Amino acid sequence: MPESTNRSGADSNGPTEVVGETASLDFIRKIVAEDVASKKNDGRVITRFPPEPNGYLHIGHAKSICLNFGIAAEHGGMCNMRFDDTNPAKEEVEYVEAIKKDVEWLGFDWTDRLCFASDYFDQLYEYAVQLINAGKAYVDSLDAEEIRTYRGTLQEAGRNSPHRTRSTSENLLLFEKMRAGEFEDGSHVLRAKIDMASGNINMRDPTIYRIRRTSHHRTKDRWCIYPMYDFTHALSDSIEGITHSLCTLEFEDHRPLYDWILDESTVPCHPQQIEFARLNLTYTVLSKRQLLQLVQDQHVTGWDDPRLPTISGMRRRGYPAAAIRVFCDRIGLAKRENVIDIAALEHAVREDLNRHSPRVMGVLHPLKVVIENFPEDQVDEVDVINNPEDATAGTRKVPFSRELYIERDDFHSDPPKKFFRLAPGREVRLRCAYFIKCVGVVRDPKTDEVTELRCTYDPATRGGSSPDGRKVKATLHWVSVAHAVEAEVRLYDRLFLDEHPGENRDFLESLNPDSLKVIRSCQVEPSLKKAQSGSRYQFERLGYFCVDIDSTNNRIVFNRTVLLRDTWAKVQRSMQAKR
Ligand code: ATP
Ligand code: MG
Numbered sequence: 349m350p351e352s353t354n355r356s357g358a359d360s361n362g363p364t365e366v367v368g369e370t371a372s373l374d375f376i377r378k379i380v381a382e383d384v385a386s387k388k389n390d391g392r393v394i395t396r397f398p399p400e401p402n403g404y405l406h407i408g409h410a411k412s413i414c415l416n417f418g419i420a421a422e423h424g425g426m427c428n429m430r431f432d433d434t435n436p437a438k439e440e441v442e443y444v445e446a447i448k449k450d451v452e453w454l455g456f457d458w459t460d461r462l463c464f465a466s467d468y469f470d471q472l473y474e475y476a477v478q479l480i481n482a483g484k485a486y487v488d489s490l491d492a493e494e495i496r497t498y499r500g501t502l503q504e505a506g507r508n509s510p511h512r513t514r515s516t517s518e519n520l521l522l523f524e525k526m527r528a529g530e531f532e533d534g535s536h537v538l539r540a541k542i543d544m545a546s547g548n549i550n551m552r553d554p555t556i557y558r559i560r561r562t563s564h565h566r567t568k569d570r571w572c573i574y575p576m577y578d579f580t581h582a583l584s585d586s587i588e589g590i591t592h593s594l595c596t597l598e599f600e601d602h603r604p605l606y607d608w609i610l611d612e613s614t615v616p617c618h619p620q621q622i623e624f625a626r627l628n629l630t631y632t633v634l635s636k637r638q639l640l641q642l643v644q645d646q647h648v649t650g651w652d653d654p655r656l657p658t659i660s661g662m663r664r665r666g667y668p669a670a671a672i673r674v675f676c677d678r679i680g681l682a683k684r685e686n687v688i689d690i691a692a693l694e695h696a697v698r699e700d701l702n703r704h705s706p707r708v709m710g711v712l713h714p715l716k717v718v719i720e721n722f723p724e725d726q727v728d729e730v731d732v733i734n735n736p737e738d739a740t741a742g743t744r745k746v747p748f749s750r751e752l753y754i755e756r757d758d759f760h761s762d763p764p765k766k767f768f769r770l771a772p773g774r775e776v777r778l779r780c781a782y783f784i785k786c787v788g789v790v791r792d793p794k795t796d797e798v799t800e801l802r803c804t805y806d807p808a809t810r811g812g813s814s815p816d817g818r819k820v821k822a823t824l825h826w827v828s829v830a831h832a833v834e835a836e837v838r839l840y841d842r843l844f845l846d847e848h849p850g851e852n853r854d855f856l857e858s859l860n861p862d863s864l865k866v867i868r869s870c871q872v873e874p875s876l877k878k879a880q881s882g883s884r885y886q887f888e889r890l891g892y893f894c895v896d897i898d899s900t901n902n903r904i905v906f907n908r909t910v911l912l913r914d915t916w917a918k919v920q921r922s923m924q925a926k927r
Pocket of ligand 1: 409412594627628634635
């Protein structure tokens with residue numbers, strides 16, 4: 349399995365370069381630290397996070413957010429929140445709002461630096477005119493197919509368009525008419541005049557403006573021509589005074605174009621573009637196109653479906669923002685593509701939840717237990733520790749009564765060898781309460797299914813230990829029938845069965861048909877009655893759960909966030925063995 353590199357940016361199995369104080373920094377932080385030290389950009393650090401509002405953010409974006417906001421903060425700099433909204437056909441206000449919410453929830457603050465590329469449309473138009481005047485851009489009237497053909501291939505140089513030699517005045521006039529809406533969509537484009545024979549296809553006279561009669565979510569119908577991504581991005585960076593423009597590896601081949609645009613225009617500054625490897629995770633997809641397809645084709649319930657790697661999905665699932673930040677920091681930055689094991693993310697989530705979430709008792713598959721020697725109308729309030737990891741969390745009272753629920757699979761009428769939990773004639777501990785012994789089993793006469801257990805309790809074992817030193821081999825969680833709150837619990841499994849969905853077959857073919865199981869009649873302890881949506885708990889012995897937004901006053905719904913069991917240590921061992 350390919351693996352991540354550490355924060356130094358060096359391969360984890362290769363030597364780590366040591367450069368004085370910056371030795372522990374990743375390769376981007378090193379560059380920035382050196383720039384600050386040498387007073388480049390007067391020592392300022394201004395970064396930006398530039399999402400296109402054409403979908404919801406995912407864990408890969410979280411990596412970019414942590415990096416851009418993180419580096420700026422480390423140097424007392426600033427990070428702009430910039431929407432790269434140049435393609436109105438795919439962009440929506442819903443996405444803008446969702447993205448803002450997600451970045452804030454992750455814990456980052458862009459203060460007053462909320463920017464939109466669409467706010468620069470006038471300036472960008474002027475820059476385009478400037479290029480035309482300098483003989484560096486021309487209006488081409490080939491259609492899309494012809495432009496493709498003329499562009500050539502990786503092996504073959506492209507050919508000049510017959511319109512490449514248009515005079516400046518003709519280009520100015522045509523461009524003006526493009527803007528005025530005098531031409532059909534697709535009939536003309538504005539292209540940078542660079543080099544049709546360049547070994548880098550991005551430099552073969554890339555299109556910088558196209559006609560598109562689509563209403564924009566901000567500028568409405570003011571424009572019918574829209575600037576292309578590369579042109580917009582480089583100039584927006586410069587307009588905003590960005591010092592370090594951090595982007596993912598697929599833009600490495602675009603860097604010469606980024607630099608060309610800034611070199612050929614009269615711009616306030618020339619930011620430095622630096623590329624890093626995008627985050628890939630096993631058992632999931634991090635492509636907006638694929639995520640959109642999952643949502644649109646209803647393979648999931650929406651962008652915030654807890655099975656998705658979207659930030660809103662992870663939030664709903666119960667992942668703490670702090671755990672996502674820790675994960676993004678831990679995986680570090682690499683210069684080459686790699687895939688991170690999703691167990692590493694789950695490990696970070698579990699670590700955080702273990703420290704911070706209160707313990708409660710809930711029974712997913714209830715089996716009724718009647719304590720025959722417990723008085724019918726008596727209720728014992730037993731003390732239960734809220735969080736053994738947090739001394740300040742204290743204890744709570746949990747009602748114990750004659751009738752209880754335990755987990756159905758904590759009982760076996762004919763226990764196999766290694767089954768130590770409840771069985772006929774056997775004694776176990778009920779967590780923080782008493783020892784109980786099974787003295788009878790009630791079955792459905794028709795199906796023979798166990799419907800109830802008859803037990804006795806030992807009043808001397810209150811608190812869960814026996815004064816005579818008697819030992820039991822299992823401790824079970826339980827809920828008092830009379831006090832229990834019924835709940836719905838949603839159990840999630842991986843959305844995909846393949847480690848690398850889409851690698852050997854269409855990604856949809858590897859969708860896990862059992863990625864969601866709903867259990868409707870779970871019974872949880874009464875302290876959860878008023879649990880707020882979004883609050884997180886450890887259900888003793890079962891895992892971490894989070895109250896879902898679907899909960900109502902009458903019905904509480906829990907999402908299982910993660911299991912208690914941590915597979916990450918095992919994954920790390922196998923990685924070491926492979927090395
Ligand atoms: P597309 O451009 O195909 O719509 P995208 O995932 O690149 O999708 P953007 O909105 O352009 O989406 O991304 C915003 C920022 O997040 C960009 O700077 C991009 O490089 C970064 N980013 C996107 N995906 C990842 C990833 N998997 N890992 C790290 N950074 C990412
Ligand atoms: Mg992108």
